[in-house]
Amino acid sequence: MLRYVFRRLLTAIPTLFVIVTMAFFLMRVAPGGPFNQERGLSPEIRANLEAQFGLNDPLWLQYVHYLGNLLRGNFGPSYNMPDFTVTELFAKGLPISVQLGASALILALLLGSVLGTIAALNQNKLGDYTVIALATAGSTIPTFVIAPVIQLLFGLTWKLLPIGGWGDGAFINKVGPVLTLALPQIAIVARLMRGSMIESLRSHHIRTARALGLSDWSVVVKHALRGAILPIVSFTGPAAAALLTGSVIVETIFSIPGVGRYFVDAALNRDYTLVMGTVVVIAIFTIVFNLIVDVMYAVVDPRVRYD
């Protein structure tokens, strides 16, 4: 297993290299640059700015410089927020996005699994229909609708939560964003869980377990759940990568200083270094979480071995 993990991590290096290279050159293909704005700059002032950031060098040289800096762990300065380096922006924002994303993911996995299991055990009964209806609603109502509704109900009407802001990480400031992030994920997990649980409950080994006279609890929790959880494990990888790196909608509506907003803002502002930083972070998260999922598979399902 360790050899497998090591091999996977090694193959991630060329993958990252290809991603960085493609992103670097694709960004430069987009028209406009970091210093195009409503108020036009004179050619001389633009030249001064470009010289300051090394943007007057040939593109290949800029690429070589960028790779060199990246190898030293230096993501460069942000063009649009020159008081901060990209590393500083991520150091401030990433822990916040990770906190919210991890809370939402854990909530979704726990609640979604329980709801899905309840639905499967009550197939075609009221409990099942209720969960299906809620899951359908949860996965179809977009977050840009859920978030303002939460603000309106919990913030303005009942005055239980703040409307927005991070509040130095106060618990109460996290409730709204975590709920908004978690709701669609709860719905997805519940639906996945319901389907795989129904399938698992119909399998031969469960029938055998029942025939052997095992208790319902033992059959469901010890035997059926183990098989049913595999699709959830597969789902967790990309979901974790997406949730932990922040959501632009949730962060914008709740004024959360995470990194999710940089993905869009940096691209629109042609803040090349910040865009590259976000690409690298997302790529690393995706690679790592896919690896974790594969390892988890082997842990959950003894039939899967990677050696």
Added chain:
Amino acid sequence: MLKNMLKATVFATTMAVAAGAFYSPAFAESVYNRGTAAESESVDPHKTSTVYEANVLRDLFQGLVMQDQKANLIPGAAESWTVSDDGTVYTFKLRKDGTWSDGSPVTADDFVYAFHRLEDPATGAEYASMLYPVKGAEDFNTKKGKPEDMGVKAIDATTLEVTLKAPTPYFLEMLTHQATYPVSKASIEKLGADWIKPGKLVSNGAYTLAEWVPNDHMKLVKNPKFWDAATVKFDVVNYIPTEDRSSAMKRFEAGELDSYDDLPTEQLADLKTKFGDQIHVGPYLGTYYYAIKTDKAPWNNPELRTAISMAIDRDFIAEKVWQNSMLPGYSMVPPGIEGYTPAMAKYAEMPQIDREDAAKKILEKLGYTPEHPLKMEIRYNTSENHKNTAVAIQEQLKPLGVDVTLLNTDTKTHYSFLEQKGDYDVARAAWIADYKDPETFLGISRKASGNNYSNYNSPAYEAAMDKAAAAGGKPEERMKELSEAERILVDDVGQIPLLYYSYHDIVSSKLHGFVDNVMDVHPSRFVSKD
């Protein structure tokens, strides 16, 4: 064990909830939670370019001159100044009690250093042009001259002499811009790039920078060393960027924000009903215009440009598209500059229906009818309101035989295209005043201006602008000349002014000293709360 853990959790949660009462005033501190629609880019006066950091920097620093609650010029770091008879030499006497937040005196040397730093090509200051009227400044910035040749010198610790290339009556107004604020030479030399960090930033304004969490808040605390600290009411000013305007309205309603500098204009009518006098809307020095390619056929025909401009129903756009958050505009210089009368388009007073008839006649004369339509493309940068404006114009011009197509691109692409003088017909643009003078609006239509997207080139206009510049020492005559230059521009339809901007703020009725003005300038030092 479990019981203890539960107790600890409950305690921790209670503490977190208590601490999470947002930036609530602790120990009777007076706090101003000031909402802004966007994050500041930098707190280095020489690296800024947006109005969002202008507000912050106005609180942190003090230039030679500043603005009061009504955006009128008042002494800042300089307590007085004299101007030579020829209008080219300004001698500023700095306050003797003016100090930096570290207690050291603000000296004329600091200003010399700051002015040199602004113009130094290595600084890469976007607003270096703000000091171009100073002798030698442009040469230094464009690598043609040396810093020591700049017309700025310290006569003694509290006397600064600035020599201009030519009389520039708006020079003092320009000095209200954040790019011209002083920076502490000692601090920059000691800390290097870190001089700008919260807790380290040495400034000479009413506040100092305590914290900055990008996209969350910037906390400014009262500077006890500020010369006028006794009159500063708030101990803390939190700048809170809230990009989503609907969320901002809810935050204001919940009391999380005391003021906010934008509104969801599409909800303006409802907001007025709901918040009453707390909604502040009024004229702001900014013009929303369409640049029109004056050097390309058929747009090089002034008659055609006039017909297009006449046919646009600005009242409809202002009222329906912008919900009265903009005002119909017929001149490049918006009203509101003291001593200046904008030159309005001659058809401004005509009923819209007559304008359309006249426009139709011109178009028919030029051979454009619904059967043989004129093709026109409008480029605009992404925004729901820009789109709606273009769609309205498309509909308004259709019956006159103008076939309008729309092209939307993101802001960077849009302005990059315009700056490269790309091939287009009509493009959305805007100009917001950096200082209160007509020159800021008229300069963009000069032949050499990088912002002259229309490529407007009129010798008569250039001559009139030169004449106005030559009348620098005589303010009344200068304003008259500028108005005459604008008359040429407007009659030529060098640009198509459509709307004047308006400020739209929401301000708690508990705030005092937040006075409406055409620059939408509200220094926190003059604001207080019940």
